[in-house]
Amino acid sequence: MLAGVGGTENVASASHCITRLRLKLKDVSKADKAKIESINGVLSVVEAGGQYQVVIGDEVPVVYDYFTKAAGISGSGEVPPDDDAPKGNLLDRFIELISSIFLPILWPLAGIALLKAFLSMAAQFGWIDTAASTYAILNATADSVFYFLPMFLAITAAKRFKANQFTSLAIAGALVYPTIVALTASADPVTFFGIPVVMMYYTSSVIPIIFAVWIQGHLERILTKALPAMIRNFTVPLITVLVMVPLTLIVVGPITTVVASGISAGVQFLFVHAPWAAGAIVGGLWQVLVIFGLHWGLVPVIINDLGTLGYSLLAGPLPPAVLAQAAAAVAVAIRTKSKARREVALPGAASGFLAGVTEPIIYGVNLPMRRPFYFGLAGGAVGGMIAAIGGSATTTFVVPSLLSLPAYLGQGSFVMQLLGIAAAVTIAFVLTLLFGVTSQNDSPDAGPDEALPVEEAETEEASARALTGITRSIVSPVNGRLIALADVPDKVFASGALGAGVGIVPSDGHFVAPIAGTVVTVFPTGHAYGIKSDDGIDLLVHIGIDTVAMKGDGFTAEVTKGQRVNAGDALATADLAKISEAGFDPTTIVVVTNTKSLGAITAEQPGQVAAGDAVLAVEA
Template identity: 60%
Template sequence: MGSVNYRTLAEDILQEVGGEQNVTSATHCATRLRLKLRDESKADKAAIEKLPGVITVMQAGGQYQVVIGNNVPTVYAELGKISKLTDDRLAGADAPAGGNIFNRFIDLISSIFQPVLWPLAGAGLLKAFLSMATQFGWLAAESQTYVILAAAADALFYFLPMFLAITAAKRFRTNQFTSMAIAGALVYPSIIALAATGEPVAFAGLPVVLMNYTSSVIPIIVAVWLQSHLERFLAKVLPDAIRNFSVPLLTILVMVPLVLMTVGPVTTYAAQGISSGVNAIFGIAPWLAGAILGGFWQVFVLFGLHWGLVPVMVNDLTTQGYSLLTGPLLAAVLSQAAAALAVAIRSHSDARREVAATGSLSGFLAGITEPVIYGVNLPLKKPFYFGIAGGVVGGAIAAAGGSAANAFVFPSLLALPAYTAVGNFTLQLIGTAVAVAIAFTLTFFFGPRESADAVSPAATTGGAPVPAVPGATSGAAQASTATLTGVVDVLSPVAGRAVPLADVQDKVFSSGAMGQGVGIVPSDGRIYSPITGTVQVAMKTGHAYGIKSAEGVEALVHIGIDTVKLGGRGFTAEVTRGQQVRAGDLIAVVDPDVVAEAGYDLTTVLVVTNTKELTAVVPVASGTVAHGDPALTVQV
């Protein structure tokens, strides 16, 4: 199917189902283009089934299902380019969706930050080098050279909302230039100046509580999400003759004041509440306030809540020459950098290692943690949690000793001299070291161990590389999915009871249209990779995964029958598209109770979707199986 022209296929399918006007909605799962038609009699099933790239057509559950196989995301993407039927752009079909709101939130933030990670890492390193240059007297902070280089290093961070406006607009499928206009208004110099005065501000007689939106993250993401809904509404109700200019006009006119009057007050009042609470706790139990700041400073930064603490710090520095609020921040920042450093050492993923290594360096030297927070720790979750744990303990120790900075500096190793004059500097060093040790150790030993991006050069078959050999993950797990005889063992992805593919209650699978395979009725909810290879399909609903091995075997793991309708509820993806996995690596977790309560069959289907291109695919699993037991034998 590699020779199929997917743009042509999408056009032909749309034409044969009666045109765009006959389609009310279009979605897709791991293998099928799912269309809801106004009039199914207008669709020519026979003609569609003859199209190159189409396996078969099914009509079930009120949907017209065109079975395409692993390349359905490509067809769906092409359909979106020629129609208004699809509703996702920025890899939405392949982004993993967790089983809860927090996981979805992390996935959203990570996907929006992904395109700007490397510029963030580069700018962060430049800031680190500039900080070193001024600390060691190589460059005067008052020099024009420094001013120019500082602008180059700071611009991305200062105008971060504008960069995120572009990626968020792609994620939410809205006009990116309108999004940039909204973001530009938030960081416009006169708006920043109004926020800095602290004086009452009004818009059309309504009070506006302003905050500093520079370097902020959540406000612009929320704004673009709202913009996407407003734009779609306006596009529907406005006449064609004025739509092109009136949609952006009205969107900007509504969104800028709306964001300023809603996000600003909510964030400001929340920040002020946190600031007052932390200050009060400092007067009663400094160690507890230090634990709160040390643990949650990065969380406050994520939501822009740190701006409520910054003015207090500046005021303290101005009036008394130091601020106790700054003491725990070294532990907060460096613990996240330490967690990322552990990922850089521990991960087998070259791409992740590179981001983690450069990002941790800028974190340690300059206190710039955006690259590691959004590119490493937050997406992997556990390193972020371990960084918080280190910050809690280290921040408590530093605050217990009354440590404080006597200058407004970014918490980093190069900023340590600012902490020597106030409080117990020894406890500051101990607290920081403990925070770093906790975050690094926990991440190194208990953090996620990602798979390699490339095959091992040591093992070869006739000169061709063979995937690295994974460790056994169950008593029956195999050491490798490949042998030297051209035979590949495809392993059971889940423990349970094997059933013939013909007995699976889904005609597309049971008919063999998707390829030969086996069904497994799971005994638990942990799903593992059946082969070593690259994840080519990772559905955002978390219910299906396509993996291709170095030998060319394409295995599809489909968790449950029609579970795509759960929309991700009960499923947690552990891998993403493009990730390298080994046979036996955990790829997903499903809650069987959620699936059962919704009335769906949890039978997990394992098929080799390119069966026709291989010499033989023979099911070998029967009866009770453990995950890692041979399920299929493939002759390549």
């Protein structure tokens, strides 16, 4: 493809939307359209809006990464500025925020934590002399990332909040500076120009630096606009650290620390006074939280507990919850008739047992088959209850797995933790082996991420649907005028290269889900959404033609990736007037992107439609 567009020297910039690699070429005449369209995986080539657009489909993010690396260029990417990014509800935004800050350091954190766990085990069993210099070096190696955690979070938070990373590091460095740490033990009152300072320990802390960097980002933008260019470069960081370090010590740190301590105290109260209930809830629901990304909201609580208490009871029920899903996947591998599913289940289960990574088996095996996932949750609930009754807790941040079990040696009953794991694994494995794989949710041809629907009390209609398939209706996502796909003013969509579908010229800006399923794609600009139905229909809703160029202006997403929706649920809002003022066509396209793997797809006749009216009939 790079050769086809005239080589690296002819590429000015690269970006991508949900289906297309968008290139700005210095000389379009050097591009060989026929050569590019002949490449396996390229659906079409379009020249529009000053861009050379190579239509690829779902794999475009992967192609974009390889293309920019091969070209040796820095593409503009797909992620717009935060101010233009779609906004969900408050909880969704909080989870996304925590995810974006912790995800870049999660694996270094988890990997180094294993060293910390094994070192702790070696010290407890007397395998290493804790007074020796060898232990001191290994302990520093294992503990530094946790001790200086605010500095690591300063980097990721600065990227998230668009603040200067090195200024953020300077703020974090001041919080963990030895003199500041020593002040926490001072018998004399600590003041700053006469203002009392309530000293806290900021080593290993999480929330104070995140709030500090958030404020820093706003302050830097204000200063950048207000200060003259001739002094801006050095005065912005100077003023920022002079304001933010005292502000964090005087206000931000104490308030956020008290809030975090309050949440931690609530968790501790439940685990102390009703450990069986707390363990059952956390162990039973942890993997559900993982599916929706909600577990990120608990990670700061765990890390805060580790920094303040030295252990986290909240993490005690997690090994049973994780290992139960892995055990269920092993049972599926034994019973399934599908070679493809078995090929995912076995290595996925090994990853779950040894590394605590359950996403492959959840999304590819257990959840599509329903019953194995439910039995895994049941095992996690029972195992989590046993572990919590024994007061099991982790003494360092680890991804729960067999390899990270040494982290649970130092607090509570390790025997009860092992009993909890044994119970969870046994329940999930036995129930799945006996009842989890049936003729209704398994077949020789089933893929790793598909299964026929299972109902606990099947009717004749449900059985017929499971065995023979049905025709599904896809409804209009918006009020407006239905047009044939061939009449959509975008030749790629109109050609059917991306799948069969229809176009709707919207009469208002309120868009709803056209089918029940899971939201698998929410483009950062809020103009395009992918939904996968339970029957395996992959649907794309694309609001407007080339509206990716608006960078989210005028679009608001009402859903997040991974969210379940029903037909008619709010999907997005769009300012049609703003789209038109920007010179773009608001015609919305609804296409079935996996058309080739489905049966007949029939479109309704053009005319006026209301949101919720059937526009496509798909034989699934």
